[in-house]
Amino acid sequence: MIELKGINKTFFSKSGKVEAVKNVNLSIEKGEIFGVIGYSGAGKSTLIRMLNLLERPTDGTVTVAGNNLSSLNEKKLRSARQEIGMIFQHFNILWSRTVRDNIAFPLEISGISKEDRKKRVDELIQLVGLEGRENAYPSQLSGGQKQRVGIARALANNPKVLLCDEATSALDPKTTDSILELLTEINKKLGLTIVLITHEMHVIRKICHGVAVMENGNVVEEGSVLEVFHHPKEPITKDFVNQLSEPEEMKESIAHLAASNDGELVQFTFIKGKTGSPLVTDLIRRYDVEVNIIQGKISHTQDGPYGKLSVFIKGSQPVIDEALAYVRGQGVEAEVILND
Amino acid sequence: MTESLFPNVNWENMWEATLQTMYMTAISVLATFILGIALGLLLFLTAKGNIWENKFVNGIIAGIVNLFRSIPFIILIILLIPLSVYIIGTMLGANAALPALIAGAAPFYARMVEIALREVDKGVIEASQSMGASNGAIVFKVLLPEAMPALISGITVTAIALVSYTAMAGVVGAGGLGNLAYLEGFQRNNPDVTLVATVLILVIVAILQVSGDLTTRAIDKR
Numbered sequence: 001m002i003e004l005k006g007i008n009k010t011f012f013s014k015s016g017k018v019e020a021v022k023n024v025n026l027s028i029e030k031g032e033i034f035g036v037i038g039y040s041g042a043g044k045s046t047l048i049r050m051l052n053l054l055e056r057p058t059d060g061t062v063t064v065a066g067n068n069l070s071s072l073n074e075k076k077l078r079s080a081r082q083e084i085g086m087i088f089q090h091f092n093i094l095w096s097r098t099v100r101d102n103i104a105f106p107l108e109i110s111g112i113s114k115e116d117r118k119k120r121v122d123e124l125i126q127l128v129g130l131e132g133r134e135n136a137y138p139s140q141l142s143g144g145q146k147q148r149v150g151i152a153r154a155l156a157n158n159p160k161v162l163l164c165d166e167a168t169s170a171l172d173p174k175t176t177d178s179i180l181e182l183l184t185e186i187n188k189k190l191g192l193t194i195v196l197i198t199h200e201m202h203v204i205r206k207i208c209h210g211v212a213v214m215e216n217g218n219v220v221e222e223g224s225v226l227e228v229f230h231h232p233k234e235p236i237t238k239d240f241v242n243q244l245s246e247p248e249e250m251k252e253s254i255a256h257l258a259a260s261n262d263g264e265l266v267q268f269t270f271i272k273g274k275t276g277s278p279l280v281t282d283l284i285r286r287y288d289v290e291v292n293i294i295q296g297k298i299s300h301t302q303d304g305p306y307g308k309l310s311v312f313i314k315g316s317q318p319v320i321d322e323a324l325a326y327v328r329g330q331g332v333e334a335e336v337i338l339n340d
Numbered sequence: 341m342t343e344s345l346f347p348n349v350n351w352e353n354m355w356e357a358t359l360q361t362m363y364m365t366a367i368s369v370l371a372t373f374i375l376g377i378a379l380g381l382l383l384f385l386t387a388k389g390n391i392w393e394n395k396f397v398n399g400i401i402a403g404i405v406n407l408f409r410s411i412p413f414i415i416l417i418i419l420l421i422p423l424s425v426y427i428i429g430t431m432l433g434a435n436a437a438l439p440a441l442i443a444g445a446a447p448f449y450a451r452m453v454e455i456a457l458r459e460v461d462k463g464v465i466e467a468s469q470s471m472g473a474s475n476g477a478i479v480f481k482v483l484l485p486e487a488m489p490a491l492i493s494g495i496t497v498t499a500i501a502l503v504s505y506t507a508m509a510g511v512v513g514a515g516g517l518g519n520l521a522y523l524e525g526f527q528r529n530n531p532d533v534t535l536v537a538t539v540l541i542l543v544i545v546a547i548l549q550v551s552g553d554l555t556t557r558a559i560d561k562r
Contacts, residue, residue, distance in 0.1 A: 052470050081472035092467035095562050096485045106471040108481065137561040153471075163470075 001161060001193045002028040002051065007060035009046050020046040021057075022217040028210070030160075033187050033194040033302065035204040035225070037240055038214035044197040047214070048163050051195060052084045053077060065160045082110050085154030089166035091146040093138050093153065099125070100134045102149050106156040124152040128182060144175035151182065155190075162186070164196035168203060180207050184302075201240045205229065209302050213237045226303040230271050230333070244299060263314035265294070266324065269333040270307040279332060280311065287323040289315035310337070348530035353520065358540050360434045361516035364506040365544065368441035369499045375446040376498070377491065379405060380453020381479065387454075391475050405447040413444045414508050437514035441505050449498045456490030457483055489560040496552025500545050507541065517541050 009021040021043045028034045038044045049055040050062055053069045062069045067080045093102045103124050107117045125134055128148040138146055147167060154162055164183070168176040184207050187194050198204065204211050204225060212222040213236060220234045232238045268279065280291050291311050298307040313320050327334045379401060385391055386398035411419070417440040424436045460483055468482050484491070507518025517537040525534030 054466060054470060078472035078474060081470060084470070086467065086470040088463055088467060090461075090463050092461065092463035094464060094482065094486060096488065096559075105468075105481070109468075109471055109473045109477055139562055157471075 001030040001032070001065060002026070002034075002195065003061075003063040004050075005061045005063075007047070007050060007062065008058045009043075009050065009055060010058045019217050021050070024060075024219050026212060026219065026222070028193060028195060030193055031187070031191045032210055033184070033196070033208045034210045034212070035208035036195070036197045036212045036214055036219075037199065037201065037204055038197075038236075039199055042214040043217040044214050045165065048165055048195060048197045051161070051163055052081050052086060079110075082106070082157045083159050084161045084163060085157070085159040086163040086165065087147065087150040087154050087167045089169050091138075091143075091150045091170075093146060093149050095138045098135050098137055099130060099141070099149050102138070103152045103156055106153055110157050120156060121152075124156060127155070127186070128152045142175070143171050144178060147171065147175075147179050148182070151179075151186070155186070155192075160193060162192050162194045164194065166198060167196065169198065169200070176203070177206075183207055201243045204240075205244060205299055205301055207302060213240065224303060225301045226271060226306060229299075229301065229306050230269060244297075263290075263312055264320055265310065265312050265337045267335045267337055268307075268309045268311065268327065269335070270298075270305075270309070272304045272306075277330065277332075279309075279327065279330065282330075283313075283323055283327070286326065287315070287319050289313050289319055289323055346532040346536055348524070348528075348532050349536050350524075353524070354533075354536060354540070357515065357517045357520040357537070358544075360514075361503070361506050361510075361518070361541070362544065364434050364437055364441060364509070364514065364516055365499065365502050365548075367438055368445060368502050368506075369495065371438070371442045372445040372449050372498055372502065373495050375442065376449030376495075377453050377484070379446060379450035380457065381483070383450060383454040384457040384483075385479075391478065405450050408443060408447040409451070411444075413440075413505055414511075416440055416444050417509055417512055432513045432515075434515050437506065437509035437516075441502060441509060444505055445498050445502050448501065449494060452494035452498070453487075453491060456487040456494060459490060460486045489556045489562075492552060492559065493556045496548060496556070499548045499552070503541060503545055503548070 004024055004026040007021055007024040008019070011018045011020055024047060036044045036047060046055055050057050051064060053062065057070065064080070065083055069077065069080060072080055094105065097105065100121055103121045104117045107120060112120065125131060128151050130145065130148050130152065133141065133145060138149070141149070150167075162183075168179050171179060180203065183194060183196075186192055187207075196203070196208070208225050210223065211225050211228050212219045213228070213234065214220065215234075215236050221228060221232070221237045228237060229241055232241045270277070270279075280293065283289060283291055291313055294310040294312055296307065296309040298305050300306075313323065315323075324334045324336070382401050383398065383405065386394040386401070388395075408416070417437070420440040420443060421431050424439050425431050427439055428436045430436050464482060464486060465478060468478050473481070506514065506516050507521070510516045510518025510520070511522045513519070517540055521534045521537035524530055525537060
């Protein structure tokens with residue numbers, strides 16, 4: 001559905017040139033929810049703006065829904081853009097229009113008749129759950145409601161692709177979740193391809209199928225969400241993954257244990273079916289070890305659950321090694337974080 | 341009663357002068373609104389980073405606007421007498437004052453329009469582009485409606501400035517309350533005429549201010 005080939009974007013300014021995006025190649029399948037994660041300044045904002053040519057790439061080709069966007073003239077580009085919806089961090093809805101008129105705006109642009117506009121707007125209001133707020137002005141809406149208007153507006157012309165530019169970054173956690181649920185629902189119901197950029201790993205974890213990690217304008221790592229969560233290769237990816245699984249208390253308890261105990265601190269990583277297996281019970285029954293659970297967590301991704309369990313294993317070294325070999329044999333990853 | 345308080349006021353002339361002032365103000369406000377928005381839009385759209393970015397056009401318009409804004413109005417009227425004679429056919433009367441009034445006020449308002457447009461959220465323009473909006477749609481469906489409260493409060497300020505411009509124009513023969521206050525009031529030493537003319541001008545200004553404020557408040561949904 002989306003194909004990026006050899007994309008570079010260089011900005012020239014008085015203070016010199018800035019290479020915002022460097023040689024990015026990406027391929028995003030139809031119906032996929034694809035996330036791009038990176039810290040601010042990584043180039044992800046520029047990247048997503050090149051998907052509808054709000055930014056023109058310096059080199060490379062952008063193909064969306066079969067259109068090579070960079071080759072289109074102004075007029076054709078405008079109609080191609082009607083097939084690519086976009087939502088924004090700060091919603092960017094018109095304060096001078098009501099909810100209804102904001103959603104009707106893209107329909108006015110594409111020249112839909114007044115009657116058909118009304119019908120379509122009613123459908124969209126229902127789809128995003130804004131019934132009863134049709135005639136409110138944006139200033140009377142909450143952040144979550146404003147983003148719902150943004151989503152309805154982006155979907156008005158039945159686009160094939162939805163671009164989300166930090167769509168939940170200005171929202172509180174609860175509202176973020178409700179917007180993410182709405183996006184997932186739309187993805188399933190309409191088979192819409194969604195590309196989102198974010199700096200929050202839980203957004204990727206919750207709704208994405210595929211993910212690309214960006215750093216300094218480069219895509220440094222890419223793959224399915226489960227794969228990247230399970231085997232993060234780059235240090236920055238590990239940082240992002242740890243955002244979810246290693247809160248501050250964990251680090252404190254590790255420090256505490258290191259000072260007071262003999263044994264090994266091990267982190268097990270489970271994916272898919274393995275999250276249900278009684279691994280700890282198995283360990284204690286089969287080997288002469290004590291297992292002390294420090295922390296555990298199962299996260300759900302679009303491709304299945306993914307779990308991490310940190311345990312402190314006490315026992316003689318050979319037995320511990322044998323036990324860990326057994327664990328690995330079960331298809332669970334075991335990483336020794338600390339040993340004395 | 342009025343006879344004894346304002347012995348020298350000819351109420352018929354006074355009313356006629358009021359109508360002339362209102363006529364000059366109304367026509368010049370309308371023309372200034374349209375011309376100022378056109379100039380302001382051009383200034384805004386051709387500025388750096390906007391949809392018609394063009395350094396050359398922007399420089400020329402900015403130059404003209406600044407030039408006309410810098411010339412004191414009373415001098416502008418005199419400078420524009422040949423233009424008035426060319427367009428209207430005479431240098432006397434309310435119509436003859438209109439070219440100078442508009443030339444004086446439109447550049448002033450154009451700057452306010454430019455500022456109002458710059459206040460429109462860039463993100464909203466970007467969102468419209470992402471929907472495939474043409475430049476025309478961005479101007480008429482996004483920029484102008486979103487800037488409307490500021491455009492209205494700007495034209496209110498300009499309209500009040502125009503009332504005082506009409507008084508100045510009156511001194512050089514345009515008619516209206518300024519003309520009456522100067523010729524009948526000042527030169528013939530009838531202070532009561534000057535007083536009544538001033539009060540009437542204040543009433544016109546107050547009506548403009550209040551209706552401008554009410555309109556701004558009604559359309560501002562922020």
